[in-house]
Amino acid sequence: MPHPDSTTPILPGFHPDPSICRVDDDYFVITSTFEYLPGVPIFHSRDLVRWRLIGNVLDREDQLSLPSSEGSGGIFAPTLRFHDGRFWMITTNINRVGEGHLIVSATDPAGPWTTPVYATGAVGIDPDLFWDTDGTCYLTWASGRPGSPISQAVVNPETGELLSERTDVWGGTGLAHPEGPHLYRRGDWYYLLLAEGGTERGHAVTVARSRSVRGPYEGDPANPILSHRSTSHPVQNTGHADLVERADGSWAMVHLGVRPVGPSPSFHVNGRETFIAGVRWLDDWPVVDETAFDVPKSHTDFDDDFSSPHLDSRWIAPGRHPHEFIEAAVDVGCVIRPSDSTGHRSLLAIRVEDQEWDARATVDADGGRLVLRLDDSHWVAVGSQDGAISVRMVVGPLDQVLAGVPAPDAPKVTLAIRATLPAAEPYGRVAAADDLTLGYVAEDEFRALATVDGRYLSTEVAAGFTGRVIGVEPTGTTDAVLRRFSYRGL
The missing domain is CATH 2.115.10.20 (Glycosyl hydrolase domain; family 43)
Incomplete structure (x- = not known):
């Protein structure tokens, strides 16, 4: 029915x-x-x-x-x-x-x-x-x-x-x-x-x-x-x-x-x-x-190892066409070049399509971060650079590193962000829009570094007409190598 x-x-x-x-x-x-x-x-x-x-x-x-x-x-x-x-x-x-x-x-x-x-x-x-x-x-x-x-x-x-x-x-x-x-x-x-x-x-x-x-x-x-x-x-x-x-x-x-x-x-x-x-x-x-259609939940899971010669149509980027700053490399994955002199961000991303979800990106350990973006003034990321994994959040003029640990001794690292709806408090209230937990995967286990309040990456805080996207960009001035990306609804 x-x-x-x-x-x-x-x-x-x-x-x-x-x-x-x-x-x-x-x-x-x-x-x-x-x-x-x-x-x-x-x-x-x-x-x-x-x-x-x-x-x-x-x-x-x-x-x-x-x-x-x-x-x-x-x-x-x-x-x-x-x-x-x-x-x-x-x-x-x-x-x-x-x-x-x-x-x-x-x-x-x-x-x-x-x-x-x-x-x-x-x-x-x-x-x-x-x-x-x-x-x-x-x-x-x-x-x-x-x-x-x-x-x-x-x-x-x-x-x-x-x-x-x-x-x-x-x-x-x-x-x-x-x-x-x-x-x-x-x-x-x-x-x-x-x-x-x-x-x-x-x-x-x-x-x-x-x-x-x-x-x-x-x-x-x-x-x-x-x-x-x-x-x-x-x-x-x-x-x-x-x-x-x-x-x-x-x-x-x-x-x-x-x-x-x-x-x-x-x-x-x-x-x-x-x-x-x-x-x-x-x-x-x-x-x-409004009762005319029985709408099933959309299949939103996405996994890309970049083995196809063509970039999947789900990939987007703010201000630039993705092919302007990426290139496929045989047996490597996707190479993402840093932002250009005009200030366009080199963020290869997909739309977030679920209220609860898990996203992971395997990158070379010498430079790359997994970014959840609402706009350039409201985003959070977990990244690997200079032998460390750290969580950084930008909310308007506030820019802060929230946590950091030494990176595993390995050439690659899998970065992860997970969004969950918080449990209801008495009288039906909840503590936040959602909980965003950022960390990395080691020995097949998700290791959390920081959890932040998702309301700071909401339209009611940031204004505008868009929604969240999640993807990978270089952490510095060198290329990021994205080996695999996965997204799944929870």
Whole structure:
């Protein structure tokens, strides 16, 4: 039987701002990536609850490069659509927002995708593409300025050229930050779906409709059609949704949410995740049904010995494409070169996708560290260098070595970080967001060096739009050699 409410994400971990499309019996979802490269992962499913990563849309420097690894820059909310035999993706690179929205296309969703064109003149965030039945393509976007209405123009997606003047189509229901627009046609109605209330606890999904694509749009009397604000639901911040019609004529919705834990104000550490709900129609308005899908827990375990000639698509890096600073070496593993002169961090990482997990990295003992990162000002690491293993934590301006021991007398060392939810105290309170225990493995035994409070690597402390990633980087100015990396949910 379906769950009474949806508490299990279809894409766990840092996978915000989902957009979905269908081609026959195949479904595809993309999400935001912000400062991480490659940009915009794309997933495939046949049943809407089990998803497989098939690649990344922006995986080349000629498609996307970033000036730094600064947190929550880069790629904001994308939209994925299929039209006339091609997949189309439009998004905003906030570092180049003045140039307009970035548009690429592909015949195969796994790539390659084209070099971008830009919708010059459409300045803002959260762009959407919609083709009407006469073939006209409409670009709809949010200004990104508080209280400003949603804008629309006709666009040539091949070139990015705007073919009409910008018009304002709807200002939302009056909640803060109307954004994330998606435009649809169902029968004789055009529907405009928005995110409102901000992407924090007040987040909500609202909808309006019109007989004309250009409006005026009338809001649903039942708005917001989805929100968990001011409730005790374990999934919060629900919003930024996208609709898809299924092959059988029914409809579904993907949306983001977070799973906060700990005492007030509660802390979410893995970023905004992607969830799914059903949609039924009542008096030509969409009604969200959160009990429609029985979502299984995703398989998140990952083990890489770098024996493949191709880097797994799960690997990402802040501010740089991984292939810019790594190289495979026969019978060695993965060589990670130090940060470059521009300050880009050489961190080869994957998204953390579980609330409890264990990650291990076997590196050469002369220089390498396992890093859990939220942004460059909020991270913790266990590293090996100069004959010692030490734990270091950075929280804003505070930078401290928490523990250290002599390294085992061996050419390699296995570093480890484990996250666990703390036991509940009386009255249901818990001591922290999670407990992060850092150490190393010796004689097949995990040896803890330090345990830190995970709330300091949470969005509520650090701010921003991303979640945790975990990976390996050099500890100094010499290469790090990563022999093996493993991650498993507990």
